[in-house]
Amino acid sequence: MTAGSERVVERLFFAAAFVSAFVTVFIFGFLVYYGLPLFSGGRFIEILSSPWAPHQGSFGIYPMIVGTLAISMLAMVFAFPLSMGCAILISVVSRGRLSKVIRKVVEAMTGIPTVVYGFVGIFLLIPLVRNVFDAGSGMCVLSASLMLAVLVSPTMILFFCDSFDRVPRSYGHAVLALGGTRIQQFLHVTLPCSWPGIVVAVTLALGRAVGDTLIALMIAGNAVQVPGSVFDSARTLTSHIALVFAADNESLEFKAIFACGVSLYLFTTILVLIIRLAVHERGKCGQVR
Amino acid sequence: MQPLTQPFIPSSVKIRVSNLSFSYNGREILRDTSLEFPEHAITAIVGPSGSGKSTFLMTLNRLWEELPQCTMGGRVEILLNGIQQNIYAPDCGVEALRRRVGMVFQMPNPLPMSIFKNVAFPLQLAGEKDKNVIRRRVEETLQDVGLWDDVKDRLAGSALSLSGGQQQRMCMARAMILRPEILLLDEPASALDQKAAEAIEQLLVRWKQNCTILIVSHYLDQVKRIADSVVELQGGQLRNRQVATPRV
Amino acid sequence: MKGASVGRFVERAIITFSWLAGAILLTVICAVTGYLCFKGLKTMSPALIFGSTDPMSALLLRQRVFDGLFPAMAGTLLLVLMSVGWAIPIGTAAGIYLAEYAGGGTKKIFNLLFDLLAGLPSIVIGLFGFSLTLFLNRHVSKELHPCLLLSSIALAFLILPYIIRTTQIALENLPVQNRLTGLAMGATRLQNLFHVLLPQALAGMVSGVLLAIGRCAEDTAVIMLTGVVASAGVPRSILSHYEALPFYIFYISSQYADQQELATGYGAAILLLFICLFLFAVAFVIKKNLPCQVFSQR
Numbered sequence: 001m002t003a004g005s006e007r008v009v010e011r012l013f014f015a016a017a018f019v020s021a022f023v024t025v026f027i028f029g030f031l032v033y034y035g036l037p038l039f040s041g042g043r044f045i046e047i048l049s050s051p052w053a054p055h056q057g058s059f060g061i062y063p064m065i066v067g068t069l070a071i072s073m074l075a076m077v078f079a080f081p082l083s084m085g086c087a088i089l090i091s092v093v094s095r096g097r098l099s100k101v102i103r104k105v106v107e108a109m110t111g112i113p114t115v116v117y118g119f120v121g122i123f124l125l126i127p128l129v130r131n132v133f134d135a136g137s138g139m140c141v142l143s144a145s146l147m148l149a150v151l152v153s154p155t156m157i158l159f160f161c162d163s164f165d166r167v168p169r170s171y172g173h174a175v176l177a178l179g180g181t182r183i184q185q186f187l188h189v190t191l192p193c194s195w196p197g198i199v200v201a202v203t204l205a206l207g208r209a210v211g212d213t214l215i216a217l218m219i220a221g222n223a224v225q226v227p228g229s230v231f232d233s234a235r236t237l238t239s240h241i242a243l244v245f246a247a248d249n250e251s252l253e254f255k256a257i258f259a260c261g262v263s264l265y266l267f268t269t270i271l272v273l274i275i276r277l278a279v280h281e282r283g284k285c286g287q288v289r
Numbered sequence: 290m291q292p293l294t295q296p297f298i299p300s301s302v303k304i305r306v307s308n309l310s311f312s313y314n315g316r317e318i319l320r321d322t323s324l325e326f327p328e329h330a331i332t333a334i335v336g337p338s339g340s341g342k343s344t345f346l347m348t349l350n351r352l353w354e355e356l357p358q359c360t361m362g363g364r365v366e367i368l369l370n371g372i373q374q375n376i377y378a379p380d381c382g383v384e385a386l387r388r389r390v391g392m393v394f395q396m397p398n399p400l401p402m403s404i405f406k407n408v409a410f411p412l413q414l415a416g417e418k419d420k421n422v423i424r425r426r427v428e429e430t431l432q433d434v435g436l437w438d439d440v441k442d443r444l445a446g447s448a449l450s451l452s453g454g455q456q457q458r459m460c461m462a463r464a465m466i467l468r469p470e471i472l473l474l475d476e477p478a479s480a481l482d483q484k485a486a487e488a489i490e491q492l493l494v495r496w497k498q499n500c501t502i503l504i505v506s507h508y509l510d511q512v513k514r515i516a517d518s519v520v521e522l523q524g525g526q527l528r529n530r531q532v533a534t535p536r537v
Numbered sequence: 538m539k540g541a542s543v544g545r546f547v548e549r550a551i552i553t554f555s556w557l558a559g560a561i562l563l564t565v566i567c568a569v570t571g572y573l574c575f576k577g578l579k580t581m582s583p584a585l586i587f588g589s590t591d592p593m594s595a596l597l598l599r600q601r602v603f604d605g606l607f608p609a610m611a612g613t614l615l616l617v618l619m620s621v622g623w624a625i626p627i628g629t630a631a632g633i634y635l636a637e638y639a640g641g642g643t644k645k646i647f648n649l650l651f652d653l654l655a656g657l658p659s660i661v662i663g664l665f666g667f668s669l670t671l672f673l674n675r676h677v678s679k680e681l682h683p684c685l686l687l688s689s690i691a692l693a694f695l696i697l698p699y700i701i702r703t704t705q706i707a708l709e710n711l712p713v714q715n716r717l718t719g720l721a722m723g724a725t726r727l728q729n730l731f732h733v734l735l736p737q738a739l740a741g742m743v744s745g746v747l748l749a750i751g752r753c754a755e756d757t758a759v760i761m762l763t764g765v766v767a768s769a770g771v772p773r774s775i776l777s778h779y780e781a782l783p784f785y786i787f788y789i790s791s792q793y794a795d796q797q798e799l800a801t802g803y804g805a806a807i808l809l810l811f812i813c814l815f816l817f818a819v820a821f822v823i824k825k826n827l828p829c830q831v832f833s834q835r
Contacts, residue, residue, distance in 0.1 A: 124568065218787065245762055
C-alpha cells in the first residue's frame with residue numbers, strides 16, 4: 001500500500017464522516033426551506049402560540065405542543081418512579097441470578113417494536129382505561145402516556161443501572177465497613193454520585209417520549225384541542241405530521257407540518273445539549289469526590 | 290554454557306541521541322540529554338520505575354507519535370544500512386524505520402491470530418507475497434528462538450494458547466523476522482518465570498552479532514549477566530554507568 | 538434510637554417499592570407479549586404469510602398474494618437490505634474516521650452532530666425524506682415519487698448514528714497495547730487498521746449493525762412519509778410503492794374490516810416482535826462470543 005493510496009482512503013473516511021454530519025444540518029435547512037412562508041417575519045412565534053383552525057386561515061400548532069408536553073410529561077411521571085424502582089431492584093436489592101434475569105428482560109424490552117406497543121395498546125389498554133375510569137372512548141392522554149411510560153422505561157432503567165455501576169466500589173465499601181446497609185450505601189453514596197447519569201437517562205427518555213409517533217397516533221385520539229384533563233383526547237406534534245401528511249399536499253395547512261418538524265428539531269437540540277452538559281459533569285464527579 | 294568470554298570491544302556508534310527532550314501529559318521525562326549507543330552490543334537501560342525508560346525506547350522507533358499528548362525535542366540519528374540518518378527528518382518513512390528497528394514489549398502481545406500468521410505478519414505488512422519465502426522465513430525464525438519444535442504441529446492454532454514464555458519468544462521471533470538492525474526490548478522477561486527469562490537472555494546474547502540491542506530491565510542480576518554497557522535514566526538524564534562487577 | 542427506627546422504616550419502604558416496581562414492569566411485559574401470543578399464535582401458519590396462494594408460486598413471484606403477509610414481509614426485507622446497504626459503508630467509514638483520525642475540535646463538532654442525528658424523532662427524518670422527494674421531483678426527475686429507494690435512503694439516515702457510534706466505540710475500546718503492536722512492526726496506519734484493529738472490533742460492529750437492522754424493520758414513522766402503502770404487492774422496482782410489516786400492523790389496527798383481517802394483524806405483530814427480539818438476541822450473543830470464535834479459526 002503506497003502512501004498515496006493511504007491518503008485517498010483517509011480522505012474517503014473523512015468524506016463519509018462529513019456527509020453524515022452535514023446531513024444533520026441539511027435536514028434542518030430542508031425543513032425550514034419547505035416551511036418558509038410560515039417562518040418569515042417573526043411568524044414562527046405566532047404559529048407556536050396560536051390555535052389550529054385551517055378554515056379560518058390559522059395554522060398554529062399550539063394545541064399540538066400542549067398535547068405533546070402533556071402526554072410526554074405524564075409518561076415521565078409514570079416512568080421515572082417505575083424505572084428508579086426497577087433500577088434499585090436490579091442494582092441494589094436483588095442479587096445474583098434474579099438480578100441478571102430481570103436485567104436481561106429489560107434489555108430485551110428495548111427491542112420491542114413501537115408499533116407492537118401501539119397495537120396492544122389499542123386492544124388491551126384502551127378497553128381497560130375505558131372501563132376502569134369510565135372515560136369515553138378510552139383514547140386519551142392517560143392511555144398514551146401509560147403506554148409511552150412502558151416504552152421509555154427500559155432505556156431509563158438501563159441508564160440508571162449503568163450510572164449506579166459507575167460509582168467506584170471503594171466508596172460503597174467505605175460505608176459497608178462502617179456497618180452501613182446496602183440501602184444506606186445506595187442513599188448516601190451511590191445516588192448522590194450518580195445524578196449526572198440520572199439526568200442523562202431522564203433527558204434521553206423524554207426525547208424518546210416526545211419523538212415517538214406511533215403510540216400517540218394510535219391511542220391518544222388525535223383531537224385537535226388543548227386537553228383539559230388526562231381523559232381528554234389529544235394530538236402530538238409527531239402525530240400531527242403523520243395525519244396532515246396523509247390528508248393534503250401543497251397548501252399552507254400542509255406547510256404547518258414543517259413547523260412541527262422544526263419545533264421537534266429544536267427541542268431535540270436542547271435535549272442533546274443538556275445531555276452533553278450532564279456527561280461533562282459526570283466526568284468531573286469521579287475526580288472530585 | 291559459556292557466557293561472554295570475549296571482552297566487550299566498543300565499535301562504531303549505532304544510535305546517537307542529541308539534546309533529547311520529551312514530555313508526556315505535561316510531565317517532563319527527558320530533559321535535553323545526549324548519549325551514544327555502540328553497535329553490536331547489548332545496552333541495558335536502568336533507572337527508577339516511572340522514570341520514562343519505556344518512553345525513551347519509543348523515541349527510537351517513533352512509536353510515541355501514536356500516543357496522545359506527547360511532545361519531543363532534539364535529534365535522534367541512527368546508522369541504518371550503513372548511512373547515518375536523522376529518523377525525524379521529513380523524508381524518513383516511519384514504517385520503514387520501524388521495520389529496521391524491532392520492538393518487544395513488557396507483556397507478551399500476540400495478536401489474536403494463528404501462531405504462523407503472527408510471525409509472518411511483519412513480512413506480510415512489508416509486502417512479501419511469495420508463500421514459500423514466508424514459510425521458510427517463519428520456520429527459520431521460529432527455530433532461531435527455539436520454538437519451532439514446540440509449535441510446528443500447531444502453527445494454525447491460536448497464538449493465545451501458548452504459555453507466557455512461549456508467547457514472548459514468539460513475539461521476539463515476530464520482531465526479528467524482518468532482520469532488524471536494532472532491537473528494543475521493554476523488560477521482556479518481567480512477566481516470565483526464571484527458566485523462560487534465561488532462554489530469552491541467551492537469545493539476546495546470540496543475536497548481538499548482527500543486531501544492536503537496547504533492553505530496559507529492572508533486574509540487576511540480569512543486567513550483569515548480559516549487558517555490555519549500562520545506561521541509567523534518572524532525573525531526565527541518560528548517563529553511562531560502569532558495569533558494577535567485572536565479568537569473568 | 539428513634540432515628541434508627543425511622544431509618545429502618547425508610548429502608549423497608551425502598552425495598553418494598555423496588556420489588557413493586559419490578560413486579561409491575563414484569564406484569565406489563567408479560568401482559569403485552571402474553572396477550573399477543575394468546576390472540577395471535579393460532580394464526581401462525583403458512584396461510585398467514587401466503588394466504589390462499591400456493592407458497593412456491595408466491596415465492597417465485599408468479600402469483601400475487603392478496604390475503605397474506607408475504608408482500609409486507611418482502612417489502613420490509615428489501616427495505617432493510619437497501620438501508621443497511623447504504624448505511625454500513627458510510628457509517629463504518631465515518632466511525633473509523635472519528636475513532637482513528639479526527640482530532641480535538643473536529644471530533645467535538647462531529648460528535649455533537651451525530652448525537653443530534655441520533656436524537657431526532659424518526660418522523661422528522663421521514664419528513665426530511667419526503668421533502669427530499671419533493672426536491673428531487675422538482676429539480677431532478679418528474680418520475681421520482683415516494684418509493685422504496687427514497688424510503689431506504691431516509692431510513693439509512695435514521696440508523697447511521699447507531700452504526701457510527703458502535704464502530705467508533707468498538708475501536709476506541711481496544712487497548713492501547715494492541716494498537717501499538719502492529720505499528721511497532723512497521724505497519725502503516727491503514728494496515729494496522731485493517732489487519733489488527735478492525736478484526737478485533739468486528740464483534741462490536743456486527744452487533745451494532747444487527748441492532749440497526751432491528752431499528753429498520755420496526756420503524757413506521759419514516760416509511761409512512763416516504764412511500765409505504767397498505768396494498769401494493771411485492772415491489773416491482775426500487776422506484777415503486779411497497780408494503781411493510783410495521784405499517785401493515787398500524788394500518789390494520791384502525792382499518793380492519795373483519796375479525797379475519799384483525800387476526801392477520803395479530804399474526805403480523807407477533808412476527809415483527811419475534812424478528813426484532815431474534816435480532817436482538819443474536820446481537821447479544823455475538824457481542825459476547827464472537828471475538829474468540831472468529832480468531833481461533835484463522
